[in-house]
Amino acid sequence: MAVTGSDPGADGLYSVGLSHRTTDIDLREQLYIRPSALPNALEEIRQDLGVPEAVILSTCNRFEIYLPSELESAARWIAGRVKHSGAELEKLLKPYRRADAVQHLFSVAGGLEAQVVGEPQILGQVRDAYETARRMNLTGPVLNPLFQRAISVGRRVRTETRLSEIPVSVSSVAVRLCEKIFGRLGDRTVLVVGAGEMAGLAAQQLHERGARIVLFSTRGRDSAEQLARIFDAKTLPLESLPDMIPSADIVISASGAPHLVVQARDIQASQEKRKFRPLFLVDLAVPRNIDPAADRIDNVFLYNLDDLQGISDEHRRDREKEIPRCEGIIREEVLRFWESVSSAREETAIRRLHEQIASVVGQELSRAGIAEESQAALKKSIPNRILSEAFKRSRAPFQADDRQALLRALKEFFGL
Numbered sequence: 001m002a003v004t005g006s007d008p009g010a011d012g013l014y015s016v017g018l019s020h021r022t023t024d025i026d027l028r029e030q031l032y033i034r035p036s037a038l039p040n041a042l043e044e045i046r047q048d049l050g051v052p053e054a055v056i057l058s059t060c061n062r063f064e065i066y067l068p069s070e071l072e073s074a075a076r077w078i079a080g081r082v083k084h085s086g087a088e089l090e091k092l093l094k095p096y097r098r099a100d101a102v103q104h105l106f107s108v109a110g111g112l113e114a115q116v117v118g119e120p121q122i123l124g125q126v127r128d129a130y131e132t133a134r135r136m137n138l139t140g141p142v143l144n145p146l147f148q149r150a151i152s153v154g155r156r157v158r159t160e161t162r163l164s165e166i167p168v169s170v171s172s173v174a175v176r177l178c179e180k181i182f183g184r185l186g187d188r189t190v191l192v193v194g195a196g197e198m199a200g201l202a203a204q205q206l207h208e209r210g211a212r213i214v215l216f217s218t219r220g221r222d223s224a225e226q227l228a229r230i231f232d233a234k235t236l237p238l239e240s241l242p243d244m245i246p247s248a249d250i251v252i253s254a255s256g257a258p259h260l261v262v263q264a265r266d267i268q269a270s271q272e273k274r275k276f277r278p279l280f281l282v283d284l285a286v287p288r289n290i291d292p293a294a295d296r297i298d299n300v301f302l303y304n305l306d307d308l309q310g311i312s313d314e315h316r317r318d319r320e321k322e323i324p325r326c327e328g329i330i331r332e333e334v335l336r337f338w339e340s341v342s343s344a345r346e347e348t349a350i351r352r353l354h355e356q357i358a359s360v361v362g363q364e365l366s367r368a369g370i371a372e373e374s375q376a377a378l379k380k381s382i383p384n385r386i387l388s389e390a391f392k393r394s395r396a397p398f399q400a401d402d403r404q405a406l407l408r409a410l411k412e413f414f415g416l
Helices: 025-031 035-049 072-079 086-092 099-109 121-135 143-160 170-182 197-208 221-231 238-247 264-273 292-296 305-318 323-367 372-394 400-414
Strands: 014-019 055-058 062-067 094-097 189-193 213-217 234-236 250-253 279-283 300-303
Touching: 014 025, 014 072, 014 099, 025 062, 035 055, 035 072, 035 121, 055 121, 062 072, 062 099, 062 143, 072 086, 094 099, 099 121, 099 143, 099 323, 121 143, 143 323, 170 197, 170 250, 170 279, 170 300, 170 305, 189 197, 189 238, 197 221, 197 250, 213 221, 221 234, 234 238, 238 264, 264 279, 264 292, 292 300, 323 372
Parallel strands: 189 213, 189 250, 213 234, 250 279, 279 300
Antiparallel strands: 014 062, 014 094, 055 062
């Protein structure tokens, strides 16, 4: 779905990063930046890279930096955040330039690059990443229109295709996996750790399937109690989690804790109490919440975000016929964005030429002895008459290469 053509005006529009497609969860969780820490990371980029604009998109499944121009130091900045050697990590980083960067971001916002195609959460994450950078005055003439259009494209994909008709969030995939293991969930006890958006989505779907008890265990008691009222569940503090695991068939962890909240030793002790009945653990968090060593305990089945790819592939097949429609929308929007930015640059160049002509007219009128008060109208009308056709043509449809040829000629011939 590549879009060809010359640079539309964002002279080096550039993004670099990695995602679930290229790296495993071990590396992604080292890079993950919690929303509360994102302003500090953006300030680091401002200071370390010296850029006027930057947006960091950090989610469970991707880490990307968007910049108005290409910088090799951006990849080095990312490499400095992980344990991998810089050379090793830079091989894993995927760069996108100019139109490819536009197309990539539009595809991300539209849900086509998600681990579960059509996942609705990513559009909100793109919007939040942009708003955080905007509040820090790190967006401007390049990234403002780019991200505003990306958000609009994401909405359009959801309203004009069937991708949004069937829930496909990571939480829904986790619940679907529970059903594949246990069948009906109406007689199962499910413990949900966390009270954020992903935990709430999992709880909602479990509740709809008749799960007998849903327990929310989190440090944020207010939000947990609010969810508990919605789904008629108990609310318990995180500290009580080890005592509650023996009563659960399923534990879904999606908290924002930056450390493990479910230890393997607690799972071992729980299994001994429950006579090693099957226990199903789903870790939806980055960084991971559940000790990976728990997977080695008898009759414990642990799945993390990467393990959900199998069901994600099933969903992708279900939606394959919608993907071409989504790609068509994105291709159309990339071309439209390209054209609008290019047209704006042409008009800017023509206005600068207008100013030059007005300055020359003013000089010649003064030399001819025309009174200052009589010059104003002529300094405006003469350049307008000369450039009226140019302004008109700048708004007409052109091939991208034609627009760029015109722009280069204007800059070269008139020193704009």
